[in-house]
Amino acid sequence: xxxxxxxxxxxxxxxxxxxxxxxxxxxxxxxxxxxxxxxxxxxxxxxxxxxxxxxxxxxxxxxxxx
Amino acid sequence: xxxxxxxxxxxxxxxxxxxxxxxxxxxxxxxxxxxxxxxxxxxxxxxxxxxxxxxxxxxxxxxxxxxxxxxxxxxxxxxxxxxxxxxxxxxxxxxxxxxxxxxxxxxxxxxxxxxxxxxxxxxxxxxxxxxxxxxxxxxxxxxxxxxxxxxxxxxxxxxxxxxxxxxxxxxxxxxxxxxxxxxxxxxxxxxxxxxxxxxxxxxxxxxxxxxxxxxxxxxxxxxxxxxxxxxxxxxxxxxxxxxxxxxxxxxxxxxxxxxxxxxxxxxxxxxxxxxxxxxxxxxxxxxxxxxxxxxxxxxxxxxxxxxxxxxxxxxxxxxxxxxxxxxxxxxxxxxxxxxxxxxxxxxxxxxxxxxxxxxxxxxxxxxxxxxxxxxxxxxxxxxxxxxxxxxxxxxxxxxxxxxxxxxxxxxxxxxxxxxxxxxxxxxxxxxxxxxxxxxxxxxxxxxxxxxxxxxxxxxxxxxxxxxxxxxxxxxxxxxxxxxxxxxxxxxxxxxxxxxxxxxxxxxxxxxxxxxxxxxxxxxxxxxxxxxxxxxxxxxxxxxxxxxxxxxxxxxxxxxxxxxxxxxxxxxxxxxxxxxxxxxxxxxxxxxxxxxxxxxxxxxxxxxxxxxxxxxxxxxxxxxxxxxxxxxxxxxxxxxxxxxxxxxxxxxxxxxxxxxxxxxxxxxxxxxxxxxxxxxxxxxxxxxxxxxxxxxxxxxxxxxxxxxxxxxxxxxxxxxxxxxx
Amino acid sequence: xxxxxxxxxxxxxxxxxxxxxxxxxxxxxxxxxxxxxxxxxxxxxxxxxxxxxxxxxxxxxxxxxxxxxxxxxxxxxxxxxxxxxxxxxxxxxxxxxxxxxxxxxxxxxxxxxxxxxxxxxxxxxxxxxxxxxxxxxxxxxxxxxxxxxxxxxxxxxxxxxxxxxxxxxxxxxxxxxxxxxxx
Numbered sequence: 017x018x019x020x021x022x023x024x025x026x027x028x029x030x031x032x033x034x035x036x037x038x039x040x041x042x043x044x045x046x047x048x049x050x051x052x053x054x055x056x057x058x059x060x061x062x063x064x065x066x067x068x069x070x071x072x073x074x075x076x077x078x079x080x081x082x
Numbered sequence: 083x084x085x086x087x088x089x090x091x092x093x094x095x096x097x098x099x100x101x102x103x104x105x106x107x108x109x110x111x112x113x114x115x116x117x118x119x120x121x122x123x124x125x126x127x128x129x130x131x132x133x134x135x136x137x138x139x140x141x142x143x144x145x146x147x148x149x150x151x152x153x154x155x156x157x158x159x160x161x162x163x164x165x166x167x168x169x170x171x172x173x174x175x176x177x178x179x180x181x182x183x184x185x186x187x188x189x190x191x192x193x194x195x196x197x198x199x200x201x202x203x204x205x206x207x208x209x210x211x212x213x214x215x216x217x218x219x220x221x222x223x224x225x226x227x228x229x230x231x232x233x234x235x236x237x238x239x240x241x242x243x244x245x246x247x248x249x250x251x252x253x254x255x256x257x258x259x260x261x262x263x264x265x266x267x268x269x270x271x272x273x274x275x276x277x278x279x280x281x282x283x284x285x286x287x288x289x290x291x292x293x294x295x296x297x298x299x300x301x302x303x304x305x306x307x308x309x310x311x312x313x314x315x316x317x318x319x320x321x322x323x324x325x326x327x328x329x330x331x332x333x334x335x336x337x338x339x340x341x342x343x344x345x346x347x348x349x350x351x352x353x354x355x356x357x358x359x360x361x362x363x364x365x366x367x368x369x370x371x372x373x374x375x376x377x378x379x380x381x382x383x384x385x386x387x388x389x390x391x392x393x394x395x396x397x398x399x400x401x402x403x404x405x406x407x408x409x410x411x412x413x414x415x416x417x418x419x420x421x422x423x424x425x426x427x428x429x430x431x432x433x434x435x436x437x438x439x440x441x442x443x444x445x446x447x448x449x450x451x452x453x454x455x456x457x458x459x460x461x462x463x464x465x466x467x468x469x470x471x472x473x474x475x476x477x478x479x480x481x482x483x484x485x486x487x488x489x490x491x492x493x494x495x496x497x498x499x500x501x502x503x504x505x506x507x508x509x510x511x512x513x514x515x516x517x518x519x520x521x522x523x524x525x526x527x528x529x530x531x532x533x534x535x536x537x538x539x540x541x542x543x544x545x546x547x548x549x550x551x552x553x554x555x556x557x558x559x560x561x562x563x564x565x566x567x568x569x570x571x572x573x574x575x576x577x578x579x580x581x582x583x584x585x586x587x588x589x590x591x592x593x594x595x596x597x598x599x600x601x602x603x604x605x606x607x608x609x610x611x612x613x614x615x616x617x618x619x620x621x622x623x624x625x626x627x628x629x630x631x632x633x634x635x636x637x638x639x640x641x642x643x644x645x646x647x648x649x650x651x652x653x654x655x656x657x658x659x660x661x662x663x664x665x666x667x668x669x670x671x672x673x674x675x676x677x678x679x680x681x682x683x684x685x686x687x688x689x690x691x692x693x694x695x696x697x698x699x700x701x702x703x704x705x706x707x708x709x710x711x712x713x714x715x716x717x718x719x720x721x722x723x724x725x726x727x728x729x730x731x732x733x734x735x736x737x738x739x740x741x742x743x744x745x746x747x748x749x750x751x752x753x754x755x756x757x758x759x760x761x762x763x764x765x766x767x768x769x770x771x772x773x774x775x776x777x778x779x780x781x782x783x784x785x786x787x788x789x790x791x792x793x794x795x796x797x798x799x800x801x802x803x804x805x806x
Numbered sequence: 807x808x809x810x811x812x813x814x815x816x817x818x819x820x821x822x823x824x825x826x827x828x829x830x831x832x833x834x835x836x837x838x839x840x841x842x843x844x845x846x847x848x849x850x851x852x853x854x855x856x857x858x859x860x861x862x863x864x865x866x867x868x869x870x871x872x873x874x875x876x877x878x879x880x881x882x883x884x885x886x887x888x889x890x891x892x893x894x895x896x897x898x899x900x901x902x903x904x905x906x907x908x909x910x911x912x913x914x915x916x917x918x919x920x921x922x923x924x925x926x927x928x929x930x931x932x933x934x935x936x937x938x939x940x941x942x943x944x945x946x947x948x949x950x951x952x953x954x955x956x957x958x959x960x961x962x963x964x965x966x967x968x969x970x971x972x973x974x975x976x977x978x979x980x981x982x983x984x985x986x987x988x989x
Contacts, residue, residue: 030638033631044263286908
């Protein structure tokens with residue numbers, strides 16, 4: 017079994033939301049295979065950034081309300 | 083197994099023109115100085131088999147990040163590497179081209195099978211993978227030991243060494259993935275979000291606490307104002323507003339002002355506006371109230387009359403004073419006529435004296451002339467009178483005596499008298515001026531008094547007759563004003579009580595304001611609480627959860643990578659185990675380290691593999707290992723893994739790039755002895771700039787050898803290679 | 807939770823101190839679960855998992871209950887072992903954590919035991935395992951329980967809650983077929 021499959025098996029064994037986690041793992045792999053470690057960093061930063069942007073927009077709205 | 087038999091390289095890295103290499107001996111050496119293309123030759127095999135997997139970021143080899151595949155000077159810019167392998171069914175040819183767009187590091191692949199079938203493109207990639215069943219990772223673990231890997235192990239930095247060993251074990255990808263994941267700092271970003279949310283929460287909490295305090299204060303104020311807690315309500319506010327409206331309407335009636343339109347509040351929300359109206363209306367009514375106007379008018383009249391009385395009295399006193407002074411003067415000095423008569427008399431006397439003085443002056447003139455004449459004439463003629471010619475004895479003496487005694491005395495006497503009378507005249511004139519001034523003053527004072535009298539009449543609204551006492555009249559009026567002011571004041575006070583007394587309109591308005599404030603603070607507080615129950619906060623919490631899930635997923639993946647990497651490292655170390663110790667013992671021959679084991683643990687901070695070595699006595703030998711020992715270690719790991727792979731490894735050759743780095747002569751000899759054994763189960767291809775190693779290999783390896791001498795390298799021609 | 811609930815809880819903590827307050831909160835949470843339909847309930851003061859709950863639909867949870875002012879809760883090896891011990895009976899192990907700050911509420915998290923390590927576990931990490939459906943059921947029930955009983959707890963302390971909880975369950979013995987032991 018290649019390392020990708022081994023890691024996938026380990027992730028599956030973690031017990032919660034395996035589909036989501038496997039999908040993330042595959043996305044990380046794709047980024048790594050195309051642009052290496054930096055690609056992984058960018059991908060994850062982008063995902064978190066997307067959450068953060070929505071978060072910040074709501075935060076501003078709530079701060080105005082307060 | 084597949085054996086590398088031939089390699090053709092053109093336009094690849096240091097190569098410009100085409101060069102061919104035949105690997106037809108058990109040991110093939112690529113020798114020559116540095117930068118002549120030896121490593122590029124070995125890299126060409128790698129690139130031919132794995133394309134862009136061995137280039138750039140994908141390779142996981144730091145030194146390959148900016149690798150250029152194509153030689154810049156190659157004719158037509160094309161790269162061609164062709165490798166032939168002899169396999170179980172015959173010869174397989176693998177050819178990789180790169181032309182035109184240099185960015186496609188992988189190039190295009192052609193695989194030719196022993197039966198002549200040519201496969202290209204993606205199908206060729208698939209066929210190659212199926213044929214050799216080896217990844218780039220496995221290749222660099224068990225077939226091709228990179229120079230960069232050995233260099234990286236020769237370092238005292240634990241992190242770099244662990245990195246190099248991971249690479250040696252073919253675990254670079256794990257490392258790269260873990261690095262990428264760590265660099266993304268997902269947990270840090272999540273913490274930052276939590277921090278921002280906490281700030282918002284604290285702000286909301288502070289608002290609530292502030293409003294709680296304000297509500298408490300207003301409640302206390304309300305109780306001080308006589309409200310019961312249950313009266314602090316919207317209902318009570320409306321009831322109070324109605325009470326205030328009624329009170330204002332009643333006040334307007336009391337103040338005899340026209341009927342008022344009260345804007346009765348129908349809902350609680352209208353009470354604020356009503357309060358404003360009530361305050362303004364109450365103040366306005368007050369200002370317009372007849373009693374108040376009357377009071378203001380009376381006060382004004384009182385003030386004006388008081389002033390007038392004062393001024394009149396002062397003027398009267400001044401007029402009396404002027405008259406008294408005039409009378410006193412007249413009594414003392416007489417009136418104007420008497421003064422005129424006296425003046426006339428004095429002036430007459432002065433004139434008279436002036437006449438007599440003139441007469442005497444004439445005589446004096448005559449006398450003086452006569453004296454002067456007599457002084458000039460002869461003594462005999464001095465006794466004859468120059469006027470009548472009479473002879474007078476001692477005439478000169480006589481004239482001188484008369485001049486000196488009688489005339490001069492008379493003159494002096496007349497002069498004194500005149501002086502006295504002139505003094506009198508001046509005195510009387512001065513008195514006359516004084517009298518005129520006093521009379522004018524008295525007249526002016528009288529006129530002024532008459533003027534004030536007119537004003538008094540105007541103020542009292544009547545003629546002031548000569549029998550009237552204006553001061554008393556004014557006093558009487560002032561007395562009336564006082565009485566009326568008292569009466570009006572009492573009436574006003576009663577009405578004022580209705581406004582600002584206890585329970586009055588202002589009192590009620592204050593209560594209403596307190597209730598309003600209390601309710602407003604409660605509303606604001608409820609608003610803050612509702613914000614916290616709003617969909618926006620729910621969405622914010624959902625995003626926090628999303629971030630937490632992402633962070634947790636990343637952590638799980640990171641943990642999985644770390645675990646699998648460590649397990650794989652353990653498996654490989656176990657597989658290489660005894661061989662590793664044996665090769666190290668043979669090559670390094672360290673007196674203090676008869677044997678060596680390797681173990682792997684997790685660096686809990688980074689999740690990466692951390693390697694440690696143990697001597698057979700259980701101690702850590704790394705503090706006493708030299709650079710050469712580390713090289714032996716690297717070689718031992720590589721050879722150990724290659725041996726452990728055995729026939730499971732599809733390739734029947736090994737490639738070693740500069741294996742003699744940092745080795746002394748004795749160690750090189752021992753290395754050669756080990757390679758002699760290795761050559762028994764693998765073809766060995768060695769690239770080295772080390773002449774000593776070359777000599778040792780030539781002299782001690784019993785297998786037949788081919789030597790490619792890289793004698794030169796030029797920019798246009800590439801490597802100049804000679805086979806010996 | 808609403809500020810009124812928070813103030814009531816804070817009063818209890820000021821009255822009894824953090825240690826007893828933790829136990830009180832645990833019992834109040836147990837009552838909330840009970841009122842939400844989890845009539846099989848075991849609440850423990852000493853050894854073992856803090857609360858076992860089960861409803862007629864077959865949902866079974868074993869909860870370790872934690873309260874904190876800060877941003878993390880301590881999970882001990884004993885906690886993990888206790889949760890693990892309940893899995894053999896089909897209970898889903900959960901951490902129930904309440905941060906005692908205004909506007910915070912219960913986090914009910916089913917963290918896989920393999921992911922739990924002894925030491926401080928941040929609430930932000932627990933968020934990744936929240937069971938939203940259960941929180942939507944239990945958090946309002948908890949608020950009602952606090953409103954209903956906080957005055958009595960203020961005067962009667964833990965004993966009041968023990969009595970009340972016993973009283974509830976003995977009143978519904980028919981649901982589970984037996985009166986569960988309450989220690």
